[in-house]
Amino acid sequence: MKFAVIVFPGSNCDQDAHHAATAVLGQQAELIWHKDSDLKGADAVILPGGFAHGDYLRTGAMARFSPVMREVKAFADRGGPVIGICNGFQVLLESGLLPGAMLRNKELKYRCEFVNVRVEQTDTPFTGGASAGQVLRIPIGHGEGNYYAPPEALERLEANRQVIFRYCAPDGTISDASNPNGSLHAIAGICNERRNVVGMMPHPERACEPALGGTDGLVILESIVKAFAPA
Amino acid sequence: MIDQQTLERHGIKPDEYDRIVSFMGREPNLTELGIFSVMWSEHCSYKSSRVHLRTLPTDGPQVLQGPGENAGAIDIGEGLAAVFKIESHNHPSFIEPYQGAATGVGGIIRDIFTMGARPIALMDSLRFGALDAPGTKRLLEGVVAGIAGYGNSIGIPTVGGEVYFEPSYSGNCLVNVFCLGIAKATDIIKGVASGVGNPVYYVGAKTGRDGIHGATMASAEFDDKSAEKRPAVQVGDPFMEKLLLEACLEVMKTDALVGIQDMGAAGLTCSTTEMGSRGGAGVEIDTALVPQRETGMTPYEIMLSESQERMLLVVKRGREKDVESVFDKWDLHAVHIGDVTDDGMLRVRHHGELVAEIPNRALTDEAPVYRRPMARPEYLDEVQQLDLDSLSDRDSGGQTLLRLLSTGNIASKQWLYRQYDHMVQTNTVNLPGVGAGVVRIKGTDRALAMSLDCNGRYGYLDPRRGAMLAVAEASRNVACAGAKPLATTNCLNFGNPEKPGIMWQFGEAVAGLGDACRALDVPITGGNVSLYNETDGKAIYPTPTIGVVGLLEHVDRVLTRRFAHSGDVIILLGESKGELGGSEYLKTVHDMVRGVPPSLDLAAERALQALMVTLATRRLVHSAHDCSDGGLAVALAECTFGTAGIGAEVSIGSVPVARSPRINAAAALFGESASRVLISTSTDTVTEVLQQAAKAGVPAQVIGETGGNRLRISVGGDIEIDVAAEEAERAWSDAIGRSFVRRVA
Numbered sequence: 001m002k003f004a005v006i007v008f009p010g011s012n013c014d015q016d017a018h019h020a021a022t023a024v025l026g027q028q029a030e031l032i033w034h035k036d037s038d039l040k041g042a043d044a045v046i047l048p049g050g051f052a053h054g055d056y057l058r059t060g061a062m063a064r065f066s067p068v069m070r071e072v073k074a075f076a077d078r079g080g081p082v083i084g085i086c087n088g089f090q091v092l093l094e095s096g097l098l099p100g101a102m103l104r105n106k107e108l109k110y111r112c113e114f115v116n117v118r119v120e121q122t123d124t125p126f127t128g129g130a131s132a133g134q135v136l137r138i139p140i141g142h143g144e145g146n147y148y149a150p151p152e153a154l155e156r157l158e159a160n161r162q163v164i165f166r167y168c169a170p171d172g173t174i175s176d177a178s179n180p181n182g183s184l185h186a187i188a189g190i191c192n193e194r195r196n197v198v199g200m201m202p203h204p205e206r207a208c209e210p211a212l213g214g215t216d217g218l219v220i221l222e223s224i225v226k227a228f229a230p231a
Numbered sequence: 232m233i234d235q236q237t238l239e240r241h242g243i244k245p246d247e248y249d250r251i252v253s254f255m256g257r258e259p260n261l262t263e264l265g266i267f268s269v270m271w272s273e274h275c276s277y278k279s280s281r282v283h284l285r286t287l288p289t290d291g292p293q294v295l296q297g298p299g300e301n302a303g304a305i306d307i308g309e310g311l312a313a314v315f316k317i318e319s320h321n322h323p324s325f326i327e328p329y330q331g332a333a334t335g336v337g338g339i340i341r342d343i344f345t346m347g348a349r350p351i352a353l354m355d356s357l358r359f360g361a362l363d364a365p366g367t368k369r370l371l372e373g374v375v376a377g378i379a380g381y382g383n384s385i386g387i388p389t390v391g392g393e394v395y396f397e398p399s400y401s402g403n404c405l406v407n408v409f410c411l412g413i414a415k416a417t418d419i420i421k422g423v424a425s426g427v428g429n430p431v432y433y434v435g436a437k438t439g440r441d442g443i444h445g446a447t448m449a450s451a452e453f454d455d456k457s458a459e460k461r462p463a464v465q466v467g468d469p470f471m472e473k474l475l476l477e478a479c480l481e482v483m484k485t486d487a488l489v490g491i492q493d494m495g496a497a498g499l500t501c502s503t504t505e506m507g508s509r510g511g512a513g514v515e516i517d518t519a520l521v522p523q524r525e526t527g528m529t530p531y532e533i534m535l536s537e538s539q540e541r542m543l544l545v546v547k548r549g550r551e552k553d554v555e556s557v558f559d560k561w562d563l564h565a566v567h568i569g570d571v572t573d574d575g576m577l578r579v580r581h582h583g584e585l586v587a588e589i590p591n592r593a594l595t596d597e598a599p600v601y602r603r604p605m606a607r608p609e610y611l612d613e614v615q616q617l618d619l620d621s622l623s624d625r626d627s628g629g630q631t632l633l634r635l636l637s638t639g640n641i642a643s644k645q646w647l648y649r650q651y652d653h654m655v656q657t658n659t660v661n662l663p664g665v666g667a668g669v670v671r672i673k674g675t676d677r678a679l680a681m682s683l684d685c686n687g688r689y690g691y692l693d694p695r696r697g698a699m700l701a702v703a704e705a706s707r708n709v710a711c712a713g714a715k716p717l718a719t720t721n722c723l724n725f726g727n728p729e730k731p732g733i734m735w736q737f738g739e740a741v742a743g744l745g746d747a748c749r750a751l752d753v754p755i756t757g758g759n760v761s762l763y764n765e766t767d768g769k770a771i772y773p774t775p776t777i778g779v780v781g782l783l784e785h786v787d788r789v790l791t792r793r794f795a796h797s798g799d800v801i802i803l804l805g806e807s808k809g810e811l812g813g814s815e816y817l818k819t820v821h822d823m824v825r826g827v828p829p830s831l832d833l834a835a836e837r838a839l840q841a842l843m844v845t846l847a848t849r850r851l852v853h854s855a856h857d858c859s860d861g862g863l864a865v866a867l868a869e870c871t872f873g874t875a876g877i878g879a880e881v882s883i884g885s886v887p888v889a890r891s892p893r894i895n896a897a898a899a900l901f902g903e904s905a906s907r908v909l910i911s912t913s914t915d916t917v918t919e920v921l922q923q924a925a926k927a928g929v930p931a932q933v934i935g936e937t938g939g940n941r942l943r944i945s946v947g948g949d950i951e952i953d954v955a956a957e958e959a960e961r962a963w964s965d966a967i968g969r970s971f972v973r974r975v976a
Contacts, residue, residue: 009561010470012386016657019673051384054470084346110379112652126621141383141652211671212785213662218842 001228003029004042008063013049020205034066044081044224047088059144060090081125082197089199098199100149105217106182110143117165118172118186126198129223135172136216138202145201147183165189241268254593262531262587269497276598279728280760283741291715301342303756305718307782309675314348315411317722317778319761323464324406328373332406332537333381333467339410341493344476346422347483348412352670353382355392355408356683356776360401362970364641370404379650384469389651391668396639402766407722422492424545425510427573433540435475435567437524441465442537453766459893471540480536480559487550494541500534502543504577508595515578516569530581550689608732617826619889628900628951633962635861642966665791667712680714687772688813691827694736694773696828698743703836705779706751710840711855713790713847714781719748721758726770729764736773750833788847792856794870794877797938800917806930807906809886809898815860816901829905836906842927851916858907864900871956878942878956881935885947896946
């Protein structure tokens with residue numbers, strides 16, 4: 001299959017996502033410049049981490065005006081699978097493809113470390129290969145990952161089973177201590193109602209090779225590859 | 232027109248002014264004087280240090296580029312080069328910690344990609360006053376946030392470093408930033424201007440009034456008026472630099488460049504002069520063409536501004552469009568501001584009118600060089616005296632261990648590195664806190680290990696040996712990761728060189744640095760000197776920060792300090808001599824910085840490091856950790872951290888250094904003898920490890936085994952330390968964060 005990895009000015013995990021898709025998973029991937037308006041026939045879109053447009057104004061706020069985002073929206077509207085990782089998640093929130101917003105981490109500091117997340121739902125293209133309740137050890141690296149949505153929106157998310165990942169302890173239990181940034185409902189990742197657009201703060205592409213200290217991120221990218229594998 | 236006051240404001244001494252007049256054959260105008268003042272500043276000209284630096288070893292088959300360019304470069308095989316350097320941003324960080332540190336990161340990153348290398352790793356060496364001193368928290372938080380704000384945003388992982396808290400730095404914090412990049416060895420680009428008529432381009436951020444005389448500020452002591460120098464600190468924009476980085480690396484692929492240089496200290500002045508000087512050419516520019524973000528800027532201000540994120544490029548004539556189109560893609564605009572000439576002059580016009588005309592040579596090669604007077608400072612005789620028989624210590628070894636583990640200098644640095652993105656680029660093999668930083672090189676089986684080290688107390692007690700020990704430790708840390716140490720970069724932080732005592736410290740340190748780099752075969756490829764680190768006449772400890780880079784041919788042979796299995800055998804390589812001079816034990820328990828630093832036999836050190844590389848390459852050991860601050864006991868405790876409860880039971884001999892058996896036990900546990908490494912290996916490879924050590928001539932001794940959940944150490948048969956590994960780890964793990972909470976409460 002073929003991934004499109006969107007490159008905004010200021011993206012800095014674009015090469016990492018490309019590396020994971022190609023060198024680790026053996027798939028095709030194309031870097032798409034934000035001024036392009038062609039996804040080059042990709043089967044899935046990755047919005048990578050970084051600081052798109054410097055994250056000036058608000059994280060992800062400028063990126064939604066990049067020309068390529070029209071194509072990404074159209075692609076998502078057609079049901080195409082889209083995943084936003086970290087800053088990519090923030091871009092999805094700002095462009096209205098996913099609900100909610102990000103606040104600064106509760107301790108007001110950037111935080112980079114391995115955390116545990118629990119897989120809540122497996123009926124998305126990016127979690128199909130995981131099992132419900134599975135705990136994944138994946139790194140985070142962000143200063144604004146404190147997920148917020150108004151109470152009604154949060155209720156709707158939960159009712160529609162749109163919360164895909166929650167921060168947790170290694171045994172899967174959820175508490176304030178295992179929540180690195182103060183996210184409401186310990187939310188680490190969500191999907192849209194149609195379930196084809198997923199945003200997550202942890203970086204699965206950073207946990208795909210044993211040399212880097214863990215391979216728990218693989219299941220997320222492998223899920224989408226399997227979805228496109230010839231039956 | 233140029234009066235005494237003007238000269239003083241520019242930091243130009245009367246004899247230096249005479250020299251300027253004789254070069255010019257006339258009085259300089261104010262713009263010219265400004266240009267001289269920054270180019271002849273200590274920061275740019277190395278006028279006090281140059282005669283000493285010339286003695287350093289800079290050659291070796293591994294060296295592709297030694298000092299003199301934007302950064303050094305070494306051969307790491309498979310046609311690749313590692314390009315790296317360390318630089319200080321001490322003065323700006325003290326005045327404005329966030330921006331000072333951030334722009335320090337930005338500056339060193341530019342030095343690396345200017346050479347055509349993609350930056351893949353950052354490290355920082357930081358020094359502050361005592362952890363509980365007023366002001367430390369503000370500086371530490373600001374510096375760490377500044378490093379994070381810049382490095383995280385631009386997407387270069389901060390993979391290691393060091394931080395020390397010591398009263399000597401309370402008036403002058405040190406912020407030394409290291410960056411390493413990778414390039415094809417054949418693609419390294421230099422900062423030269425050549426080819427008459429080739430256009431000179433300016434690209435990047437617009438020029439403002441920020442940072443004027445930053446280089447001059449870094450060449451003077453601080454006093455109570457220093458806060459007024461805040462406008463001389465620049466403001467960083469990591470997003471702009473990210474665009475510049477990507478655009479410049481893309482432009483370099485077009486083969487349309489002659490040379491490129493960043494505008495760092497002394498901005499446009501330094502870049503035009505140095506590029507012309509290196510290429511044996513001249514550069515003529517018109518400052519009116521320079522993009523400006525403020526109105527009414529004079530040529531003087533434009534030439535001296537240290538606005539960040541700016542680059543100067545010399546382009547092959549006829550290839551302008553190729554370069555411009557790349558920058559356009561990134562929404563950066565390259566502006567043609569002048570041309571290369573053949574007369575060796577720096578010529579500055581403003582709207583066509585000539586405003587400065589100076590021979591390049593006068594600004595670079597002919598800058599003053601001082602052989603400043605040196606005298607051994609008197610304090611040394613006093614502080615080198617250490618009477619161990621006058622000490623008494625009633626605490627148990629266990630109590631002392633817990634105390635040492637929770638000092639700012641030894642405690643976990645997680646509070647800092649968790650704020651740094653240390654994983655972006657997906658190359659970080661050894662996460663921070665387990666030894667040297669290790670990054671793999673994608674597309675190969677290789678990895679690079681790197682470490683920054685210096686013990687300022689050692690430098691204070693004996694600058695020569697302190698520098699040697701710093702090289703030995705940095706190199707040993709690299710070897711403990713399994714990598715062969717290849718080369719060194721250095722950042723020499725000292726006080727006011729106009730004082731003979733300081734200059735003596737500097738001379739001694741450089742001599743020690745040279746000896747150690749020669750003996751360990753880690754030549755120096757570049758670095759930076761930061762002098763005038765004094766406030767109200769009080770200088771910092773001599774702090775020659777050393778960065779060593781080494782190569783692992785197979786990334787899967789990498790080692791960390793963590794014990795890997797229960798039931799492994801622990802072996803001590805090297806000898807414990809019970810040396811307490813300058814130790815963390817002496818400072819923490821007895822509140823003294825005294826004695827002489829540990830002895831160092833460079834031949835033994837070299838043998839030890841070569842042995843470590845052999846053991847790692849042959850997969851004979853499971854972990855390796857050097858013994859440094861806090862000695863053997865602290866090192867052993869650190870080996871148990873992060874292992875989910877693998878403890879150790881160890882028995883060592885007493886070292887008779889004093890009459891008191893308590894002090895002898897402390898010397899055995901916490902003495903900081905150099906050239907020691909703790910390794911763990913499985914029972915069936917012990918014999919082979921010991922044979923290898925014997926062959927290498929390295930003393931090796933089985934001292935215990937891993938396992939259990941306690942750390943138990945006996946000295947001469949008596950149990951001195953018996954603590955739960957978990958308790959030790961708790962004391963160590965968040966001491967820095969905790970100390971802030973306590974102070975607020």
